[in-house]
Amino acid sequence: MKDFDEALALVLDGIEALEPETVPLPRAEGRVVAEEAHAAIDLPPFDRTAMDGFAVRAEDVHDGAQLTIVGDLAAGGDTLSIGPGQAARISTGAAIPDGADAILKVEDTTVAGDTVTAAASVRTGLHIRRRGEDVHAGDVLARPGDVLTVPRLSALASAGVATVSVPRTPRVALIVTGSELLPPGAPPEPGKIYESNSLVVTSLVRAAGGEVTQQPPIPDDFEATRAAIEEGLKADILIVSGGVSVGPHDHVKPAFEACGVEEVFWRVRIKPGKPLWFGRRGKTLVFGLPGNPLSAIVGTSIFVLPALRRLRGEANVQPRLVKGRLGEPAGPSDNRTTFLISKLVPDADGVLVAWPTERQGSHMTGALGESDGFAIAPHGSGSLPAGAEVDLLRL
Ligand SMILES: Nc1nc2c(c(=O)[nH]1)N[C@H]1C(S)=C(S)[C@@H](COP(=O)(O)OP(=O)(O)OC[C@H]3O[C@@H](n4cnc5c(N)ncnc54)[C@H](O)[C@@H]3O)O[C@H]1N2
Numbered sequence: 001m002k003d004f005d006e007a008l009a010l011v012l013d014g015i016e017a018l019e020p021e022t023v024p025l026p027r028a029e030g031r032v033v034a035e036e037a038h039a040a041i042d043l044p045p046f047d048r049t050a051m052d053g054f055a056v057r058a059e060d061v062h063d064g065a066q067l068t069i070v071g072d073l074a075a076g077g078d079t080l081s082i083g084p085g086q087a088a089r090i091s092t093g094a095a096i097p098d099g100a101d102a103i104l105k106v107e108d109t110t111v112a113g114d115t116v117t118a119a120a121s122v123r124t125g126l127h128i129r130r131r132g133e134d135v136h137a138g139d140v141l142a143r144p145g146d147v148l149t150v151p152r153l154s155a156l157a158s159a160g161v162a163t164v165s166v167p168r169t170p171r172v173a174l175i176v177t178g179s180e181l182l183p184p185g186a187p188p189e190p191g192k193i194y195e196s197n198s199l200v201v202t203s204l205v206r207a208a209g210g211e212v213t214q215q216p217p218i219p220d221d222f223e224a225t226r227a228a229i230e231e232g233l234k235a236d237i238l239i240v241s242g243g244v245s246v247g248p249h250d251h252v253k254p255a256f257e258a259c260g261v262e263e264v265f266w267r268v269r270i271k272p273g274k275p276l277w278f279g280r281r282g283k284t285l286v287f288g289l290p291g292n293p294l295s296a297i298v299g300t301s302i303f304v305l306p307a308l309r310r311l312r313g314e315a316n317v318q319p320r321l322v323k324g325r326l327g328e329p330a331g332p333s334d335n336r337t338t339f340l341i342s343k344l345v346p347d348a349d350g351v352l353v354a355w356p357t358e359r360q361g362s363h364m365t366g367a368l369g370e371s372d373g374f375a376i377a378p379h380g381s382g383s384l385p386a387g388a389e390v391d392l393l394r395l
């Protein structure tokens with residue numbers, strides 16, 4: 001049985017970002033940069049005014065000074081030049097006219113006909129946004145591995161970048177197995193349960209930037225399982241839920257073998273999720289997730305999503321854990337790193353405090369529904385006291 005860290009390193013080993021494609025900025029949110037993106041222009045692109053008012057020569061202006069208005073400059077409109085004793089009416093965003101070196105804002109003026117009277121003095125440069133004071137043409141605005149967040153998109157759009165190169169979106173094929181599975185909305189039947197893993201795994205994968213295709217649930221039958229897996233192997237990642245344990249109706253591992261998927265590991269020292277299986281065929285990454293709902297959530301969060309992030313080009317692919325502390329004593333069980341279903345409540349200092357729910361178990365979706373995620377008690381840590389620092393997996 002592998003420890004979690006070792007297993008994750010085996011999953012990530014050798015994965016490279018998928019081949020890049022060019023996408024327009026409005027479709028790039030959340031995608032990852034494949035090639036450096038540079039500013040096409042300076043920002044601001046020209047000297048311009050931050051205020052509505054009058055473009056003036058600072059040396060001409062003092063309380064009571066009278067200037068002749070020689071024009072009206074709108075944002076995006078024509079410009080002109082001003083000389084001694086002159087001013088140009090100007091709107092926020094318009095280019096500073098030649099000859100002007102400050103803006104007298106409209107609140108500090110009175111206007112009569114072609115004459116503006118100043119009620120204040122101005123210093124050189126007042127209310128002028130200088131060309132290039134923010135960004136210079138050619139500056140690197142995004143580097144490979146950067147996620148295209150809203151702030152980055154803002155910089156790129158303003159700097160004249162229309163398209164970005166990003167790894168294509170990973171395709172994830174999902175197969176749920178189990179003759180006991182009922183689709184949502186079906187009437188209850190003896191011995192059957194409602195299928196929930198596909199909804200949950202799909203949500204997690206989509207939120208992390210993958211594209212999911214799902215086949216209809218597969219009964220516990222070798223040939224059906226094999227055929228579904230063969231189809232699923234066309235994707236970048238294949239996830240099969242259920243049937244990876246040691247029961248006589250667990251057909252997934254033999255079906256992987258029949259399809260030529262090479263096993264990298266089976267079983268990880270985590271709870272829930274121990275019988276997690278990982279292998280590869282060619283470039284396709286293949287995960288066999290234990291069928292228990294919480295095992296599937298944990299396995300997806302800590303193994304599948306890091307692999308997905310690397311395929312989509314992210315620099316930071318590690319599971320998204322945050323530091324927190326235990327609200328009450330807790331510890332691992334079965335000598336496995338244990339994910340304790342927990343309410344996560346911020347303390348006065350802002351640190352999240354984990355309160356494990358009374359009900360714990362890989363089938364406890366009701367308890368999970370009342371929680372905010374998991375507190376992680378590492379195997380071998382023994383019983384941890386209240387206040388102990390732990391990693392949290394927020395959901
Ligand atoms: N003799 C042993 N038996 C088991 C072991 C073991 O070490 N020795 N491990 C147990 C652990 S731990 C887990 S986890 C499960 C994993 O089993 P499988 O991956 O083969 O999963 P299934 O048996 O198909 O399902 C387990 C459980 O989850 C329910 N299930 C399955 N799919 C779904 C779904 N899509 N939505 C909701 N619930 C699902 C299923 O009905 C079972 O109750 O093996 C233990 N056994």
Ligand code: MOO
Binds near residue numbers: 270272273290362
């Ligand atoms: O690993 Mo299983 O997920 O303990 O129930």
